[in-house]
Each structure stands twice: as structure tokens, then as C-alpha cells.
Amino acid sequence: MxxxxxxxxxxxxxxxxxxxxxxxxxxxxxxxxxxxxxxxxxxxxxxSPNAASLVTGRTKSVGVIIPFISRWFFSEVLESMEETLLAQGYDMTLYNLPAASPERDSVFEYFLARKRFDGVISVGVALSAGEVDHLHRLGRPLVGIGGPIRGVPTIAIDDVASARLATEHLLSLGHRDILHIGGNQADEMDFKVHSQRLTGFYAAMEEAGCRPEGAFRPCEFTMPGGYRVGLSVFGDPRSRPTAVFAASDEIAMGLIVAARELGIQVPADLSVIGIDGHPYAEMFRLTTLEQHPRLQGQLAVTTLLTELESPTPRNDSDHLTVLPTNLVFRSSTSRPRSHAGA
Structure with missing residues (x-):
């Protein structure tokens, strides 16, 4: 050898x-x-990585905890982080973190504690106070994506502001009968993504003086979920809204498919806007708020590696970096028919 x-x-x-x-x-x-x-x-x-580890004290390995693997946002973040880590000579070990359970406890008490990682990245997981303390005691850098974590540099978008901007776009076109189709509050994601996007929607509607009763319908955060709710909501022309703000692009694309099956023209009869920047959004000509998950993954890795090279004293204040979303206007939104000639 x-x-x-x-x-x-x-x-x-x-x-x-x-x-x-x-x-x-x-x-x-x-x-x-x-x-x-x-x-x-x-x-x-x-x-030999083991020999290098003895010399440098580094394992060139990063632990990643995440609640979902198959959902689009999380898979985009993971792919981006893996590419960025590999480019820097680092390996990645992934832990699919369940809700509060003995299995979740074992990830923190055994795998993250006993296996050697140079640092840990938490993606879309709202860590408990005890979990944060446990990770800090390991003496390894920790970076989060999705929302504030005490004493940890984290990266996120402003879900309230993004939802408000999406709703204001529909209002600016002249829509007043707007429905929000978003995540079920009983199935709330960490960092309250569902309720924060609902809050932003209601804030924009109330400021415009047009918050009707029943302006929200819960839905699975998937394309089939949007499709099923779309069929039930759009079937009756007497109660059909003129516009929908969907809490994700996948929901929005499911709504567009349902509308087409019912003979509803998008955007002539129905405007639809989403949040995400899903790669299929362009194919559906979907107007959306892009949140750039790949950028979030790259920034998380860069932040972690910077912390490895130049550790900063830990304190209990939040270090939240809020990344902007940007409106991408396509042909799924337009002025309502009543304003077409205005």
C-alpha cells in the first residue's frame, strides 16, 4: 500500500x-x-481519514438532522448541502428525526453524542431547550435552517411576510374574493410554517378590508392534496373564489390540475399563486414566491465551516439570518374578469 x-x-x-x-x-x-x-x-x-483525524482533530464529517427526506424543500436543501460539503472534502451522515419519541431521544443521546462529527446541521427541526443544551455540551458547532434556535446561527425566510406579499399581489390585481389553501393547523410543521403563512394572508386581507369568513381551507402539503381540495372547492361556481393563495407550489400545482379538469381557465376564471420556487412551477406557468432552498443549504454549510475555523463564543441570543423571497410573475395570475376591461 x-x-x-x-x-x-x-x-x-x-x-x-x-x-x-x-x-x-x-x-x-x-x-x-x-x-x-x-x-x-x-x-x-x-x-487515511482516521490518520488525518488524529493529526487535526477533525473527522471531516457533519451530522444532519431532518424531519422529512422525500418532500421537495428538504430534498433540495440536502442535495445542496451534500454538494457543498463534498466540494470541501466533508462527508455527511443523515438522521431522519421523528417527533418526540424514544427514537428521537436516541439520536441525541447516542448517535450525535457518541459518533464523531465536526458539527451538526439541523434542517426544519425546532429543537427543545434540552436538545439544544445537549448539543452545546458536545462542544461542536451547530447551525439551523428553518427558524430561530437559542444560541445557534440559523437561516430562514420570513413566512409571514412572504405570505403577505403573495396575498398583496392578488389584491393589487383587483381580487377581493381570495381563498388561502394551506397546511392543516393540526398537522403544524416545526417553526409554525402553516400558521405563519395563514397569519400573513389574514394580515394582508384585513388591511385591504376584505377578510371574509371561511377564507381558509386546510390541505395536505402535496400536489395530490391540492388536487383533492381543488375539486371540492372549485366545483360550485356560486362559491368559487376568483383567486387562491396556496401555501406551497405543490398545493398550487394540484389546484391548477383540478381547475383544468373542471373546465376552469387559469388565470381568466381563477388566479393561483404559491410559495417555494419549485422546479415544476415554470412548467405550470405558476406565479410564486421563490425561497431558494439550495441557497439555504449552501449558506448553512458555509456558516458551519466558518465556525469550525473561527469559533465564536456561544451565548443564548438568536443569530437568525432572514433570506429574502422574490416574486416571480407568470401567467397563473391576472386581473379578475370583472376588471378585465378596466
Whole structure:
């Protein structure tokens, strides 16, 4: 098996120089680094992560806790984090974190505590005070995505403001009979995503002086969920709204499919707007608020690696970075028929 001494001999440098060139720790000239890398490739040398860990104290591994894997937002964040970590020479271990349960406790008490990670990223998980304390006692950097976590740098969007902007877009077009189809409050996601988007919707409607009773319908956060609710809501033309703000793009796309089946023209008869920036949104010509989950994943990794290199003193204040969402106007929204000639 090839060793670092063989690489150094072939490159014509000292063993310590070869080690610095391959680990990236310590200065070597670019010319020397390229010679060492070429020598390592020529003899098939692969650095031992265990040996590197003994020298640097790093495992080059990051633990990630997440409530869902198959849902679009979370899969986009995960893919982005994995790409960013791999580019920096890091590995990722994923834990699908259930709700409060013995299984959840074991993730914190056994896996995250006994397995060696350089840091932990929490995606869409509102950690309890005890869980936060437990992770802090491990002495490893922790970064969150989704909402504020005590004493932890976190990244999120403003769900209330985003929902308000989506609703104000419909109001600006002249719609007043607007329905919000969003997550079931009984199935609330961590960081209260469902209720925060409902709050933003109601705030915009109340400011416009047009909050009708029954302006909200609960729905699964999926395309089939939007489709099923769309069939039931849009079937009666006497109670059909002129516009819908959907709490996710997947719900919105399901609503558009239901409307088409019922012979309802979007946007002539019904305007639809969502939140997410789903890759299928363009295919459905869906107007939406993009929240850029891949950017959130990249920023979480960058924040964690920066903390590894330059640790900052921990305190109990929140370090929340709120990323902006942007309105992407497509052809699923327009002025209502009554305003078409105005």
C-alpha cells in the first residue's frame, strides 16, 4: 500500500511538505502542491481519514438532522448541502428525526453524542431547550435552517411576510374574493410554517378590508392534496373564489390540475399563486414566491465551516439570518374578469 513517504519521494519533497500539500493545512507553493497531487495520483495514494483525524482533530464529517427526506424543500436543501460539503472534502451522515419519541431521544443521546462529527446541521427541526443544551455540551458547532434556535446561527425566510406579499399581489390585481389553501393547523410543521403563512394572508386581507369568513381551507402539503381540495372547492361556481393563495407550489400545482379538469381557465376564471420556487412551477406557468432552498443549504454549510475555523463564543441570543423571497410573475395570475376591461 502506498504511503505518504512514497508520495514525497516521487515528488522530490519532504514528507511534511507532501502532507501539507494534500491536507491543505499549512503553506506550500502552488507548483509544489501540483507536483505532490500528481505524484499521489500516479501511485494511487489515498490519505487515511482516521490518520488525518488524529493529526487535526477533525473527522471531516457533519451530522444532519431532518424531519422529512422525500418532500421537495428538504430534498433540495440536502442535495445542496451534500454538494457543498463534498466540494470541501466533508462527508455527511443523515438522521431522519421523528417527533418526540424514544427514537428521537436516541439520536441525541447516542448517535450525535457518541459518533464523531465536526458539527451538526439541523434542517426544519425546532429543537427543545434540552436538545439544544445537549448539543452545546458536545462542544461542536451547530447551525439551523428553518427558524430561530437559542444560541445557534440559523437561516430562514420570513413566512409571514412572504405570505403577505403573495396575498398583496392578488389584491393589487383587483381580487377581493381570495381563498388561502394551506397546511392543516393540526398537522403544524416545526417553526409554525402553516400558521405563519395563514397569519400573513389574514394580515394582508384585513388591511385591504376584505377578510371574509371561511377564507381558509386546510390541505395536505402535496400536489395530490391540492388536487383533492381543488375539486371540492372549485366545483360550485356560486362559491368559487376568483383567486387562491396556496401555501406551497405543490398545493398550487394540484389546484391548477383540478381547475383544468373542471373546465376552469387559469388565470381568466381563477388566479393561483404559491410559495417555494419549485422546479415544476415554470412548467405550470405558476406565479410564486421563490425561497431558494439550495441557497439555504449552501449558506448553512458555509456558516458551519466558518465556525469550525473561527469559533465564536456561544451565548443564548438568536443569530437568525432572514433570506429574502422574490416574486416571480407568470401567467397563473391576472386581473379578475370583472376588471378585465378596466
Amino acid at each position: 502506498s504511503a505518504i513517504a512514497d508520495v514525497a519521494r516521487l515528488a522530490g519533497v519532504a514528507k511534511a511538505t507532501a502532507s501539507r500539500a494534500l491536507s491543505g493545512r499549512g503553506y506550500v507553493s502552488e507548483e509544489t502542491r501540483l507536483k505532490v497531487v500528481a505524484a499521489a495520483r500516479a501511485i494511487g495514494y489515498v490519505a
